[in-house]
Amino acid sequence: MEKILEVKDLELSFNTFAGEVKAIRGVNFDLYKGETLAIVGESGSGKSVTTKSIMRLLPENSAVFKNGEILFDGRDLTKLKDKEMQKIRGKDISMIFQDPMTSLNPTMPIGKQITEPLLKHQKIGKAEAKRIAIDLLRMVGMPNPEQRMKQYPHQFSGGQRQRIVIAIALACNPKILIADEPTTALDVTIQAQILELMKDLQKKIDTSIIFITHDLGVVANVADRVAVMYGGKIVEIGTVDEIFYNPQHPYTWGLLSSMPSTDTDDEKLYAIPGTPPDLLSPPKGDAFALRSDYALAIDLEEPPPFFKVSDTHYAATWLLHPDAPNVEPPGTIIERMKSFPGSRYYEGGKVNV
Amino acid sequence: MSEKLLEIRNLKQYFNQGKANEVRAVDDITFDIYKGETLGLVGESGCGKSTTGRTIIRLYNATGGEVFFNGEDVHGKKSKKDLKKFNRKMQMIFQDPYASLNPRMKVMDIIAEGIDIHGLAKNQTDRREMVHDLLETVGLSKEHANRYPHEFSGGQRQRLGIARALAVDPEFIIADEPISALDVSIQAQVVNLLKELQEEKGLTYLFIAHDLSMVKYISDRIGVMYFGKLVELAPADELYKNPLHPYTQSLLSAIPLPDPDYERNRVRKAYDPASHNYEEGEELSMREVTPGHFVLCSEREFKSIQQEMATV
Numbered sequence: 220m221e222k223i224l225e226v227k228d229l230e231l232s233f234n235t236f237a238g239e240v241k242a243i244r245g246v247n248f249d250l251y252k253g254e255t256l257a258i259v260g261e262s263g264s265g266k267s268v269t270t271k272s273i274m275r276l277l278p279e280n281s282a283v284f285k286n287g288e289i290l291f292d293g294r295d296l297t298k299l300k301d302k303e304m305q306k307i308r309g310k311d312i313s314m315i316f317q318d319p320m321t322s323l324n325p326t327m328p329i330g331k332q333i334t335e336p337l338l339k340h341q342k343i344g345k346a347e348a349k350r351i352a353i354d355l356l357r358m359v360g361m362p363n364p365e366q367r368m369k370q371y372p373h374q375f376s377g378g379q380r381q382r383i384v385i386a387i388a389l390a391c392n393p394k395i396l397i398a399d400e401p402t403t404a405l406d407v408t409i410q411a412q413i414l415e416l417m418k419d420l421q422k423k424i425d426t427s428i429i430f431i432t433h434d435l436g437v438v439a440n441v442a443d444r445v446a447v448m449y450g451g452k453i454v455e456i457g458t459v460d461e462i463f464y465n466p467q468h469p470y471t472w473g474l475l476s477s478m479p480s481t482d483t484d485d486e487k488l489y490a491i492p493g494t495p496p497d498l499l500s501p502p503k504g505d506a507f508a509l510r511s512d513y514a515l516a517i518d519l520e521e522p523p524p525f526f527k528v529s530d531t532h533y534a535a536t537w538l539l540h541p542d543a544p545n546v547e548p549p550g551t552i553i554e555r556m557k558s559f560p561g562s563r564y565y566e567g568g569k570v571n572v
Numbered sequence: 573m574s575e576k577l578l579e580i581r582n583l584k585q586y587f588n589q590g591k592a593n594e595v596r597a598v599d600d601i602t603f604d605i606y607k608g609e610t611l612g613l614v615g616e617s618g619c620g621k622s623t624t625g626r627t628i629i630r631l632y633n634a635t636g637g638e639v640f641f642n643g644e645d646v647h648g649k650k651s652k653k654d655l656k657k658f659n660r661k662m663q664m665i666f667q668d669p670y671a672s673l674n675p676r677m678k679v680m681d682i683i684a685e686g687i688d689i690h691g692l693a694k695n696q697t698d699r700r701e702m703v704h705d706l707l708e709t710v711g712l713s714k715e716h717a718n719r720y721p722h723e724f725s726g727g728q729r730q731r732l733g734i735a736r737a738l739a740v741d742p743e744f745i746i747a748d749e750p751i752s753a754l755d756v757s758i759q760a761q762v763v764n765l766l767k768e769l770q771e772e773k774g775l776t777y778l779f780i781a782h783d784l785s786m787v788k789y790i791s792d793r794i795g796v797m798y799f800g801k802l803v804e805l806a807p808a809d810e811l812y813k814n815p816l817h818p819y820t821q822s823l824l825s826a827i828p829l830p831d832p833d834y835e836r837n838r839v840r841k842a843y844d845p846a847s848h849n850y851e852e853g854e855e856l857s858m859r860e861v862t863p864g865h866f867v868l869c870s871e872r873e874f875k876s877i878q879q880e881m882a883t884v
Contacts, residue, residue, distance in 0.1 A: 261755035262726075377617075406616035406782060411826040411840050433756050436785075436828030440835040459832045477760035478830050479789035487767075488789060490760035494725055558833075 223394055223427050224250040224273070228287035229297075231272055235281065240498050242268045244451040245287070250395065255421065255428040257438040257459075259474070260448035263495050266431050269448070270397045272297075273429075274314055275304050291395075310340040313388040317400040319380035323372040329383050330368030336390045355386040358423075360416060378409035382416065389420060396421075397429045402437060414440055435478055439463060444531070447471050450496045450506030452522075457532030464559035466552060467526075467534035469513040476551045489549060505537070513538060513546050529561070577744060577776050578605040578628070583637035585620070585627045597623040599800035600637070602858065605744075610770065610777040612791030612808065614784055614823070620800040621780050625746045628778070629662050641744070660690055663737035667749035669729030673721040679732060680717040683707070686740040706735040711765060727758035734765065738773075746778045751786060763790055784827045788812055793864070796820045802858065806865040816867045816877055819843045848873070 231243040243265045250256055258266045271277050273289055273296060289296040292311070296304070313336075316322040324332060333355060334348040343351075349368070356364035359382040372380055381401060388396055398417070402410040418441065421428060430441055438445055438459070445462040447455040447470065455468040466472055476489035493510040496502055502509065508518035515537050517523075526539035537543055548556070556562040585598035597620040605611050613621045627634050630646055639646040641661065650658070663686075666672035673682055683703045684693070693699035704714035710731040721729060730750060737745055747766065751759040763786060769775060781787045787794060788808050795805040796819065804817040815821045822843035828835065850856070854870040861867055861877055869877065 261757055407784065407826040407828075408616060408822060408843075411828070414828075415840075434828065435756070435830035436835075439830050439832040440828045440838075442832075463830060463832050474756060475830060477757050479785050488760045488764055490764050491757035492761075494727065494758075 220251040220254075222249050223252050223291070225290040226269070226273070226287070227290065229269070229272065229289065230285040230287055231268065231277075232283050232285055233281050234283060238499050241501050242282075242451055242498055243272065244498075244501060246448075246451075246453055248446055248453060248456060250427050250429060252394075252427055253421070253425050254443040255430055255441050257430045257432060257442035257445045258448055259431075259433060259435065259438055259445060261433060261495055263498070264448040265451040266448045267399055270314070270399060270429055270431060273395075274308060274312060274397060275299070275301075276314075306340070309336045309388075309393075310391045311393055312395040312397065313391070313393040314397040314399065315381075315384050315388050315401045317403050319377060319384050319404070320372070322384055323380060325372050328369050328371055329375070333368075333383070333387050333390060336387060340391050351390070352386075355390060356383070358389075358420065359383070359386045360412075361386075377405055378412060381405065381409075381413055385413075385416065385420070389424065389426075392424050393426055395429065396426050397431075399431045400433075401430075403432065403434070410437070417441065435463075435474060447474070450501060451498055452506065452535065454507065454536070455532075455534040457528065457534075460559065461529065461532040464555050465528070465532070465562040466548075466555070467528055467532075467539060468507075468536045469511045469538070470507045471534075472513075472548050472552045473510075475555065476549050489551070505535075515543060574607045574609075576604045577607045577642065579638075579640040580604070580628065581638045581640070583624070583627060583639060584635040585623050585632055586635040589635060596800045598627060601797075601800075601802040602637075603795060603802060603805055605776060605778060608770075608774050608776055609792040610779050610790055612787040612794040613778060613780045613797060614782060614787050614794060615797035616782065616823075619797040621797050622748050624797070625664070625748050625778055625780050629664055629746055631664075656690065660686075660740045661742055662744045662746070663740065663742040665730075665733050665737050665745060665747045665750045667752055669726055669733055669753060670721075672733055673729060675721050677720075678717070679703075679707075679719055679721070682721070682732065683717075683736050683739050686736065690740055692740065702739070703735075706739055709738065709769070710735045711761075725758075726754050727761060730754060730762050731765065734762075734769070738769070742775070744776045744778070746780070748780045749782070750779075752781065752783065759786065766790065784823065785829070796823065801868060803868040804866065805858065810862070810865050814865075816861060816865070817869070818847060 226246055226248050229243055229246045233240040233242055246269055260266045275296065284297045330352055333352040337343060337348040337351055353364045353368060356367065361367055361382055375383065402413050405413060432438060442459045444458050446453045447468065449470045455462065455471050462471065466475060473491040477491055479488055491510055496506045504520050505518040505523055508514040517537050523535045523537045525533040525535050527533055538546060553564050556564040557566045559565060580601065580603050582600050582602055583598055584600055587595040587597055613624065615621045626632050628639050634647050680703050683706055684699055687693050687699060687702055693702055703717055707714055707716055712728065712731055724732065751762050754762060767790065770777065779787065779790055791808045794808050794811045795802050798819045804820045812824065815824050822841045825839065825841040850870060856868055856870055858866040858868055859874045
């Protein structure tokens with residue numbers, strides 16, 4: 220498959236009064252054409268910062284690239300000048316934010332907001348831009364697009380606003396769409412509609428999506444591949460089936476076990492103990508070791524490298540080292556592994572990979 | 573079942589009453605909450621679930637209807653003294669752990685505010701000890717008492733909110749989306765804490781949320797709200813296994829589950845209020861289909877549901 224974006228050894232820090240916050244500590248991933256890559260992790264894991272650094276939306280006076288590169292179209296985005304970046308932003312790479320209320324301008328009719336990127340990035344006139352904007356609104360499922368062009372954001376519901384934001388983001392047929400928790404502020408029924416819309420549109424315009432969320436249910440619904448982030452690093456990456464049915468990192472185990480499924484019984488819910496690490500002084504070894512029931516002595520000494528599970532599946536945990544003791548994952552995880560061919564608990568079953 | 577702690581009868585909460593923009597946020601709902609149980613209340617934003625909670629605890633004056641707590645009318649005329657007594661029995665935990673704690677007060681004073689108002693502490697030492705005990709109950713340590721809210725993470729703040737609610741030794745706690753603002757890994761911690769406290773102290777909860785899988789996990793019974801009305805009320809398992817109201821079915825079919833295989837084959841149902849085809853004069857009410865399982869339906873729908881149940 221064609222690689223459309225490569226993030227290599229990315230390190231980024233924020234200079235604050237308290238000191239240097241190492242928000243991203245060596246992140247590597249590729250994005251392929253037409254796929255959806257979900258990045259999951261809790262607040263402070265670096266998932267939003269990673270995508271904002273791709274868009275170069277971080278404050279330049281405090282956020283500093285320490286190392287690595289972001290390759291897009293043969294160019295390193297970390298080195299581009301602001302002017303050059305402005306030509307990419309909104310045209311080749313665009314972004315949808317969590318809160319549709321604050322990402323739209325309340326004083327501008329939505330039609331004008333949709334034509335804005337078109338007029339900026341494409342050599343077309345106002346009438347043509349307006350026609351495209353109406354088509355876009357129709358495409359995202361807005362009834363009466365002609366009339367609604369003149370209306371202001373407050374005249375729309377939350378779900379409709381998110382549809383407008385999606386229309387703006389897709390106006391220039393971007394190669395990459397970054398969606399930062401696009402459905403977190405929405406109700407489940409509306410969320411399901413927006414996710415369906417995004418999947419439909421992705422097929423139509425063949426864009427690649429980076430989808431940030433902490434909701435594993437949403438991930439299971441939209442993602443082709445999943446990257447799990449913790450403490451400024453990717454700790455596990457693989458196809459959606461590999462992550463959900465054959466997870467290897469104890470943090471992924473914890474995340475999957477702490478969500479009740481609708482058939483979880485009255486037994487106590489698994490809670491990951493403690494709180495995320497302080498990235499002002501990140502731990503020396505595996506950042507998750509202190510919260511993990513499966514930590515080995517070496518986890519406190521040296522950060523684990525990526526171990527290969529399959530061609531598409533990598534996990535950074537010492538448990539995969541040939542010399543590591545054989546540990547048994549939590550019960551709910553073994554249940555998941557039973558249906559995955561290739562896992563050590565496979566019992567035959569439904570999942571076709 | 574055990575005794576009723578709370579009886580809510582025809583509760584109504586209309587905003588802008590009598591004006592053109594009247595909103596019937598809570599429109600004639602009736603239900604009971606039993607001692608020691610957790611009643612979950614779900615529905616989309618704007619369906620009136622939070623307003624219901626707030627009206628029950630008298631943050632709003634009800635437009636109509638009654639709320640009986642231990643047989644006593646909450647909304648009836650009360651002297652200041654009676655109100656104070658009542659406030660002690662019912663407490664609330666809010667959604668946003670950032671907005672619900674005063675940033676200029678120390679944790680000690682935030683938690684002790686209720687203790688002071690109700691005069692529960694004999695002296696300063698007693699007060700301090702009570703706060704320290706409460707902090708330990710919710711999994712924090714007594715050193716935290718001298719800090720300000722901004723020094724805590726979201727999960728820890730929600731623990732402070734819980735400690736504050738527990739300070740006056742309530743019987744009933746309304747938790748309004750207590751975990752929505754928290755990370756997945758922290759959500760489980762807070763939910764487990766709420767469950768432990770319930771077992772220890774025999775608390776009764778009204779748990780308001782839109783995360784349906786968490787609600788099922790914590791609740792004994794669940795009520796589903798739609799546009800100010802309660803449309804279905806049933807034991808948690810029963811509601812998920814056998815949802816009867818089309819809105820409940822649509823809501824359940826929309827929950828994304830952490831299971832890619834299930835997600836690929838998911839069929840989402842849409843709810844169209846027009847699908848009921850109610851004729852004029854048809855009376856809607858909560859009817860009991862199986863013991864403990866109530867659905868808002870007309871007599872005609874009730875009969876067809878019963879027929880369906882009989883054939884299965």
